Amino acid sequence: MEHDGVRADSADTDDEVFAMSESTREISAEEVCVLIPTLEEAATIGGVIDGFYAEGYSNVVVADGGSDDDTREIASERGAEVFVQSGDGKGQAVREALEYIEVPYVLMLDGDGTYDPADADRMVEPLSRGYEHVIGNRFADMDEDAMKALNGVGNRLINRSFRFVHGADYEDILSGYRAFTVDSFERLSLDSDGFTIETELAVECVKHGVDTTVVPISYSARPEDSETNLHPIKDGGTILLALYSLAKTNNPLFYFGSLGVSSILAGGVIASYVLWRWLQYQQGHEILALASAAAILLGVQLLMFGVLSDMLVTLHREQRRRLEQITRDARERDEK
Template identity: 30%
Template sequence: MNIELSIVMPCLNEAETLAVCINKAQSFFERENINGEVIIADNGSTDGSQKIATDLNATVVNVPQKGYGSALRGGIEAANGKYVIMGDADDSYDFSNLMPYVIKLREGYDLVMGNRFKGGIKKGAMPFLHKYLGNPVLSFIGRLFFKSKIGDFHCGLRGFSKEAYYKMELKTTGMEFASEMIVKSSLKDLKITEVNTILSPDGRSRPPHLNTWRDGWRHLRFLVLYSPNWLFLIPGLLLFIFGIITSSFLLFGTVSIGSVNFGVHTLIFTSGFVLIGFQFILFYGLTKVFTVENELLPKSNKYDKLFKLINLEKGLIVGAILVIIGIILSFSAYFDWQAINFGDIENTSTLRSVIPAITLMLLGVQVILFSLFFSILGLKK
């Protein structure tokens, strides 16, 4: 008979709890009359975990590359089931109560996430920082950045179809694997849902492999890097627009707010805001092309329109125009300087020509260089 469900457990020295987890999973198969298998993705155990698994008729897959994500990818790819449910082998999740996951998978959902905050977190099952800071904050960022409705991004018990797993095209090897699965599923418009899950204290006497700050940072870094809109585009647009508006006012004279006067020296800073914001926007474009062309992010219709809107020829023309305008303003400032026999410039009107001249020339050069590099990145397309 074809295997319907594979339960995959990553394992690194889990001898204390592995047998309990395997027995629960196998009793679940028997009780619910499910044709299933237990896969132990061993990541280099030295405590006899492999023998425990084989004695209990579980399949052991040796994964030499270290890391939580590496172990799971090795186990999932070796699984024969139509559906896969993954969970830690520390007895913190109840493998005898997986029917809510199976029901949702049979209904056609691509990814079924557990939610420990709705299901219940038993006393001592989750550290204070993880419960009230780490998980809620990272889950909120994930929902905000990727328009996901998942309430618990880091629940270790989750199910998915094998077909959906290959659509996700997962790349990471560490703890951020958990976030990548939800992010990729959201970006690829896979069908996602949640079920309530109870988290119990793990049954091990040793500390967990999870490192609060290191692994928390890896999750946060992953979420930010996979959302160039929030990292580059939105901050860049805000800074660029603010710089343009404030510079426009200061070009015509000093602006007073109460007893504070903003003049030509402030114009230097606002012009800097324009340049910095524009650099952020350009970097967003380069990051978007790089991540899509290297299959880190899925290609969208907007991406194809981007290449129609921006190309090398248009970029060179726009950049050249900006540089020429900057040169014309520079000549205007030069003639003002010549009118005072190249002496000390005390008239701020000259600086109001010099500053935008330099700003426009720098913007023009940035556009030209961006267009060249943008075209190089998109050569494959």
Template identity: 30%
Template sequence: MGLEEVVTFLIPTLNERDGIGLIIDEIKSLGFNKIIVVDGNSTDGTAEIAKEKGAKVIYQQGKGKASAIMTGLKYVDTPYVAVIDGDYTYNPADVFKALKMMEDYDEVIVVRGNRKNIPLINRFGNWVITKMFNTLFGTRLKDVLSGFYALRTNEVKGVNFEAKGFSIEVAICAYLASQSKRIGEVIGDYRARKGVSKLKKIQGLKILFDTILLAAKFNPVFLIFLIGSVLLIPGIAILSYVALDYLAYHIFHFVLVFVGFSLFNVGLISLLLSVLALYLKRMEYRLNEKIEGLKRDV
């Protein structure tokens, strides 16, 4: 069975007339004919162009990129699915590098290697979100927000990722990481987009917030203790005030000392437990990763 028969390209679109035809032509020139375009009711003729180019066009259920991808996965009948944005920024030829790794991984992310085509503020936001994701989920990813990635279909088909909009990439990674599935990366090309970007600056903050919510779902113990550690701040503030008042005016506040020490101790214990919970989660992920690797070798 050739590669063209084992992978379906899934392209979520909304008003991408400038890029969709070009990306479909490139995919077909590589020998891939299973192409599903999930359109979010574009008004610029995107769906019509995709149909003319020979892609299967499906109109998504709901709104946003997350709904488009979850809608499209229902129609995938190949072992692998390659999700790629329809704005021409990604080079579909990089799918060959990703598919070479799919025997050992459940998701392979095509990392955006050419960062000059990403606005500086977006680069910073991607870095912050990826670092936070790695901290919360014990991964070592370089580009959790890449819009081009290959997935093992049976691992994601039918899953409700409970994500909205552009948080879908983070939600997929969070789901797979929490299931101790293996996530790999390859370096790919990243070109200047065709058309107008749909990603607004405020959406970066939403993705960051959604990452925290995903951590609450998949690693709640860590997040609970992390929130508890915030009590360190008022505890230190109160104890500092008591110490300064005593040194300056020789006034000792017994009640405030009790309150300050209580908050400080609860916060410190919570902080230590959050670190412990994080490392236990990382250890679980690494052990399961080793076990899965051994299973594949048998």
């Protein structure tokens, strides 16, 4: 697990960690693009942009989702580069914005004033040591009124589900404060359009072996005149569903195994009912018996498919690691 530069995912070898520390180089603010997806953030966007200017980050891009207030005008007046996304949703805005960014590093956050620009250097620093993706942990220093009780319960449930399903502890996968390299982002297969973009980023980092770390950040309550675009129950359910759906390619044994076990249990319940009716009333239910047998057979097949898929995924990851190692070795030889 990582804190303030300590890895959140396990290193493959000690040599890999050593190699990362050896590659340390200072990253200048000019190499970092501050990306701020917005929607109706006129009350806060000006202060957010000014905060990053004060920290020395002058390359600010605002990806607006078609705000009806003065979000774009305020951002432009502050000197940020502003564009209106062609589609809908935060995920689509982030993917589109990456097409315009010409620097190697991105610092992404929401424009609602809950994240502190003073944490920018802390977020970017791990990238200088070879990490490719950094997640800001809001729970490390959160204002008491920054998150409602229901939201807090939902966040912890989602983080535990992520650890169980995807096998990595990123502490706060729903955090909107991220720093990452453009190269690592381009390796990910992202298609989320809405607020599930953070969830998909976390899953893809595990799936593609992106070196990820977690750092503590501060998290403040939204200003009173700033309204949230999130709906806790609806969006929470959507995120949990996305976590489960994304397990199809990242943890197929869990995905297909859970479906298989459910099918076997359903078949078993039906078979038990058929047997009880026969023993109790000597009444047969041929159709139900056939349905139970089909459900059990389907469940067994799904379990077998999950095992085979998991073997293929494991082999694919091993091959990818070997290819990446060959690429690194070749690059080192060329540099010498």
